[in-house]
Amino acid sequence: MSLAIVHSRALDGLHAPEVSVEVHLANGLPSFTLVGLAETEVKEARERVRSALATSGFEFPSNKRITVNLAPADLPKEGGRFDLPIALGILAASGQIDAAALEGFEFAGELSLAGELRPVRGALAMALALRRNGPARQPVLPAASAGEAALVSGLRPLAASHLLEVVAAFLPGDSARPLPLASAPATEAGAELPDLREVRGQQGAKRALEIAAAGGHSLLLVGPPGTGKSMLAQRLAGLLPPLDEDEALESAAVLSLAGPFDARRWRRRVVRSPHHSASAVALVGGGSPPRPGEISLAHHGVLFLDELVELPRAALEALREPLETGRITISRAARTLEFPARFQLVAAMNPCPCGHAGSPLHHCRCSPDVMARYQGRLSGPLLDRLDLQVEVPALPPRLLAAAPDGETSAAVALRVQRAQQRQRARQAGLNAALTGVALDRHAALDATGSQFLQTAATRLGWSARAYHRVLRVARTIADLAGRDAISVSDLAEAVQLRRGLATN
Incomplete structure (x- = not known):
């Protein structure tokens, strides 16, 4: 047979659209042509596939005109994810393996020159796409990537470490040696958090x-150096409940786009702290092709941003829309991709350039104008989106030496978990995501509370x-206190928690 079709998948953000790898062999001047809007890495597959087939002992049809089409065009x-399906397509088109046997499978994997299979990005995205569309085909992946895909329940990925193992699985008759089913790696015991x-x-x-932990709110900590801002921020993750399966899959799928996901950290919340x-x-994503930030x-x-005002202004302003919508759309001339960005922001900053404004321990050398300019690096629209300041x-x-030990993270996390359970039972989400009619219904105020909040907002x-x-x-x-209605004391505390900057 001179034509073979092998199934695979591309990456388009978090989506993994199906790709048909069509390989045709014809008489004519020997050539190897690859078409279908392929980037440079894909075009380089010609040399990797040629060497991998030769070193693995297979016959490469060097006397044929080889055309590989990656559809849709x-x-x-x-x-390098198309190396394996291209190699299998050449073997099937040249009659070295049965093309019909490949029909019920999808393949992805990068080949070394010796035929070894290397992991690919986006294995979880591929697995999620298969689950959404119904697992009509079984994925065949490099061993390291198959472990990621095995995290998706209901999917049975096959693992291979060499091209020879894949080919052996599709030999005719009793000579076939089936590939092993991949299993999800054992999850590490949760690391001891601060x-x-x-x-x-x-x-x-x-x-x-x-x-902030109970409601999913963003938090800005303002204070002199050495007061514990970073210590507090590093302990936020320890107050949050573990991810459920859907959240864990979404988080892991995004991480797998940036590189192999460490499946041993399954269901553990990610803490990112860029410089x-x-x-x-770097913050919102980009590049060509676009990658998540x-x-x-x-x-x-x-997401912990230390020294918030020292970040470039463009980076700070780029946070505004994701804080509202929970997603980021990256538009480039050739492509537009959308990535999820439902993160919890905790940021820290000094109140002035010298850092000692309001400190009883050091004299602040900054004038009011200098302090105002320093804090003015945070625009009003960005500050508006920070729930707690x-x-x-x-x-x-x-006082520090005499201060007693406070509550443990476990005790606080228990209250946070109960408060979140109340929210999810009431509105199927956290309070930070309440908008429109849902906010009016679940955060309704009596006449006294409404008048109090309106007066505070006006002043x-x-x-x-x-x-x-x-x-x-x-x-x-109110949810932390177990109350159904919001009291004036709840409103007063919320107002006080939004006055961290001297200019507020």
Whole structure:
């Protein structure tokens, strides 16, 4: 047979559209032509496949005109994932294996020159696409990638480490040696996370951290150096409940687009903490082809931005839309991709350039104008989107030494879990995502509470967005207390938790 068709999948953001690898052998001048909107990495498959077939002992049809078409032709293809299906297509078209036996399978894998299979990006995206469309075909993947795909329930991926193993599985009759089913790697026991008990004092900041964890709210910590801002931020993940299966699959699928996903960290929340010199592209994603940035890699996890005002202005402003929508759309001339970005932001900053404004331990050298310009690096629209803005004051050594140990992360996490269970039972989501009619229904105020909040919003000059964010925080405070209705005390605490900057 001079024509063979092998099934595979491309990557298009988190989607994995089906690709048919069509291989045709014809008489004529010897050549190897690859068509179908292939990127450079895919075109280089010609040399990898040629060498892999030769070193594995197969006959390469060097006297034929070889045409490989990756259909559909208008879908961009990138990476080395098509090496394996191209090699199998050549073997099937040249009659060395049975083409009909390949019909019920999908293949992806990069080949070394010796025929070894190397892992590919996006194995989880491929597996999720197969599950969504119904697993009509069984995936065959490199061993390292098959372990990722095995995390998807209901899927039975096959694992191989060499081209010879794949070919042996499709030999006719009793000579076939079936490929083993892949199994998900054993999950590591949860690493010991930093405990909230280690942070002495700072009861107000600890309370804000608990509220942020309970409602999924963004948090800004403002205070002099060495007051515990980073310590507090690093303990947020320890207050959050484990991911459910759907959330874990979404998080892992995004991580697999950036490289092999460590399946041993299954269901553990991601904590991303990029350096303050990170560019806008590093944060939101981009490149050619577009790749997810830090906000997408932190999907269903925590994004910690230390030294917030030191980040480039363009990077800061790029956070505005994802904080509202939970997704990021990257548009380029050739492609437009959308990545999820439902992350929990916790940021830290000093109140002024010298860092000691308001500190009883050091004299601040900054004038009011200098302080205002420094804090002005955070635009009003960005600050509007930060639910909690909390001061973390400097404590004198005497008070710090005398401060008793606080609650453990386990005790606080239990309250957070109960509050989140109340929210999910009531509205199928966390309070930070409440909008429109759902916010009006689940965060309704009585006449006294409404008048109190309106008066505070007028005096503090809040926008409608800030008003609604305070209302969501108050709803979370009530949930932590186990109350169905929001009280004036809940509103008062929510108002105080939005006044961390001196210019507020």
